[in-house]
Amino acid sequence: MKDMSYNAVMGRRAEIIKSAVGMDYSRFESGSIAFDYEGMMKATGLDINEVRRIQESFAIGHTPLIELKNITALARKMAPKGKGARIFIKDEACNPSGSFKARRAATSIYTAREMGYKGAIAATSGNYGAAVASICAMAGLKCIIVQECYDSKYIGQPEIIEKARKCEAFGAEVVQLSVGPELFYETLRMLEDTGYFNASLYTPYGIIGVETLGYEIAEQFRARFGKDPDAVVCTNAGGGNLTGTARGLRKAGCSAKVIAASVNLSGLHMASDTQFNKKSFTTGHTGFGVPFSTWPDRSDVPRSAARPLRYMDRYVTVAQGEVFYMTEMLASLEGLERGPAGDTSLAAAFSVAQEMDEDQCIVVQETEYTGAGKHVNPQLAFARKNGIDIHFGDPAEEVPGKSIILPAHPSLIKARDFNIEHMRHSLIKNAVASVDHAPTEEDIRFLAEEVQRDAAYVKAVLAGLKK
């Protein structure tokens, strides 16, 4: 009988993952820090047209691009004269499972079926679970979604409980766990037991599925306005949303700047049982966004296809109170009930638009469905019940885990720049620490690509690390 202890199962991690994703990652490795990222993406054998064909077969994509005229008008009232870019939103909630994650799941599950897997497993508490379950329903595959859902008092985040319901509606089995990173251990156990496909968020199949989102934005914009948008804002957590969208924009030759936006949850520990229900966002926050940007390979596959620092031009954070406020504003001024988590990038765009000229355009690249539990009212009510102080004031003073400060006036909504230079340094530092020798020339070239800088930049950072 196999040893099922934590250490034994984690020790079998490499072989379990290899047979569960049908991809041998070792062939992209250099034996050092560097690996062949583009080679890994190409190994999917799917180009953008093929991905679109697959997604169309699941009724995914071609979502509306909506101009938020009233929100733009409001932003202009706060902005200096001549400022206030037009704000657009890509209504990804129109996908079958209610979010852009349908794109990410489609290519994964399509591939799993082609490879002959009978089912798929995904470890996720977010919209991705519903997406995998929805596509598995269409593809005739069995599906298990593993969620981190409850604290040790059996109190669950309402947003996550709603996503469990949605997965079950699509016929999936939902396994719910208490707080902790051993979610991965339990997932490995089930992968080994069932022989199902690991529909990880971070395989190349998942990320190339998101490329169509960026590609569509460029196409839709050009068809309507004969030009590219000036900026695209992506809510950033594990990095796949931004990576895929930016790759799609690049494939379309689109010149838009790519801005990452996360909810600021600094100070909260993501694996803490007692802090689990003190946060009001379970994704799209800095607790994932920062560590996954500065060390992408912390994911559940040997090499993550989501590498956001390669693509982001700017990283901003917003407060929880600002995102809830924007979610209510979206309903009140545009008649759209969406989010809240997906509205992180909308809150950022509302502020960034005020720095841009009136004739410029900024795109919020996603919305997500809303429902019982997963809505601004239950999420705020849950926070209040957990002792979080909710009041109007200046969101800059919000303390994650203690307060949610709704802006007393919309002019107080401010995207705050996160130090991207610091993140580049962190990534290089983490990469160097992952090997026991000095970086090779190939490593330096690779790291330069990882942080969108040149070899001289990487060498200067390395020299600084030695001091």
Next chain:
Amino acid sequence: MAKKGDWVLTHNIILTPQQRAPQVPEDTHGVPLEMWVKGHLTADAEIGDEVEIITRTGRHVRGKLLEVNPRYTHDYGEFVPELLEIGDTVRGILFGGDDK
């Protein structure tokens, strides 16, 4: 009493506090890793019994019987009046109106 074939919720301890991953923070290390799974009962049982279920994917899972026909309890929560104020504020700024 729950009947064979009933749709039920079960509970399990996956890792005791001692078996937990070394990197978990102190508070999490003090509690077990728990799991909740739903499935069809393979034999009649009482609430609290150790039972076996067959899940929607056909897996056989053992656990303590918690609930028969488990219901979803999430909803829209206690009303949050601040949300009305947000709507009034942004509409007032944009469209004007009653003293706003």
